[in-house]
Amino acid sequence: MKSPDLAVHWGPLRLSNPLVLSSGTHGMGEDGPRLFPPEILGAIVSKTVTVDPREGNPPPRVAETPCGMLNSIGLPNPGIDAYERDVHPRLVSLGVPVIVSIAGFTRDEYRTLAARVDRLESVAGIEVNVSCPNVERGGMVAGASPGETLAVLEAVTGETDRAVVAKLTPNVTDIVEIGQAAMEGGARMLSVINTLVGMSVDVDRRCSNLGVMTGGLSGPAIHPVGLANLWKLAKATGAPVLGGGGVVSAEGALAYLIAGASAVGIGTATFVDPFAPVHILEGIADYLERHEFASVTEVIGSLAETQADLSFPEEAC
């Protein structure tokens, strides 16, 4: 039997497989992933780049939590000049589609970054990070407001015709509203979820385990949250959505695809299992063969849905 076709379309992008290495999980991008062959990935998203260089937050920046971890890295990056000169050529040399992640602290900065990235060669897409929980301004503050998300996306898409993806935060009341605003602002694709705001306390020292009090939660602990957000968003907006958050296994990746994800993000898993992307892709191929699917696209959105009935019977009220 022919081995199943893993290629997917995520909006205008055609990826050789659905696995996309998330921003901020492969250093500044200067080395790429060190322990697994990067060419197996469907795409790679750069570390978020800002206009000016940033050193990031004071340590400690990571803390272990049940089935996951908190980080408060704080977007360290060399800035757009050094990104253009040093980092981008190295990412491109990995031989995988490169999506450049950008974050501004004002709409003007988003505009500047979009224009700069638009000029670069070999850019598969631009990820607009409106969801980082570890900076005081911009980031999640923008992504928590439909109006600001719309304005940021309009600022970016006014400067570029490249495929723009909005990376959204789950730390909002209604992610669908934000996703719709991003699409209205010109995003061609969406990506969920960035990390969840969390905290961990050292009870002996009576202080936070992170240098800046709170951080972003990732790892298997957040998989159900990412999945629910992905499902709601894909269903309500009809947009091509990348689903990610807590993917550590082929089953975890397949759950996102079945729930409607066009592609799947992976990140934190590679910290603890450097070959996770290899195992996940093998597992997806095995699953497709076992279930006699010729292509991974056949499972996308194949979720059997029950009729939700959240009304209470009268006598129970």
Next chain:
Amino acid sequence: MPSPHPIPCRAEILRNEKVAPEVYWLELGLGGHFPPPYPGQFVLLRVLNAWEPFLLRPMSIFAFETSRRGSRMEVLYRVVGRGTRILASRCIGEPLDLIGPLGRGFQAGGGRPRILIGGGMGVAPLVFLASRPEPEDVLILGCRSTSEFPVDFVRERVRVPVRVCTEDGSCGVTGVAPEMAEALAAQCEWKVEVIAGGPPAMLAVVARLCEDRDVPCQVTLEARMACGTGSCLGCAIPTRPPGLYRRACTEGPVFEAREIRWEALP
């Protein structure tokens, strides 16, 4: 000196023995393909083959040997939390996943006599370093008390002269390692190099002594980390000038002492 490329590896536990009340001596069989580490490098141990506890534990390499039958690595660790408690419960013959060798180890010096200063568990990578001794090496081993640190066990495994000090006087000179190092360096008119591992407060004192006398000093630092390979940017060490950070896992764990902003370490 380029560091060997790290690999994920399944080791076999050959020994996991208590050598002091909370201190364990772990010996791992690695097969022949594990890249020989440099002294000062470390490994990440996955204490259980599961997603909980989630992160791998960084551990200094205490000893490493290659023979025709494969490689053997030793780690000395103290039970300080959940991960190390689980590690202490692991049995001989069980598999243990690890990634390594990681980080940038000790750098070759300028030929001056070396004073190695180990504070408590911080001595572990210095024992590996002292397995390839230079002629005039001396190791100063300081700890609170022999009741909580296996002084004799460590001393027997080092091929260079060892001077011991304890805070409670239970072994060697009563005092702390930086004082002993200061006296020894003064005898050599400070024409020495210093290499130190231990608690940050001790290292800060040693760094200050060396900077005042313009003595080269390398320190090995610990930091909480996730990936160990430079990817997560979690293990930030504050370095000079203010506002700069370096990764303990990649630019470290061994740093020039004068690079470090000691006041900004957590």
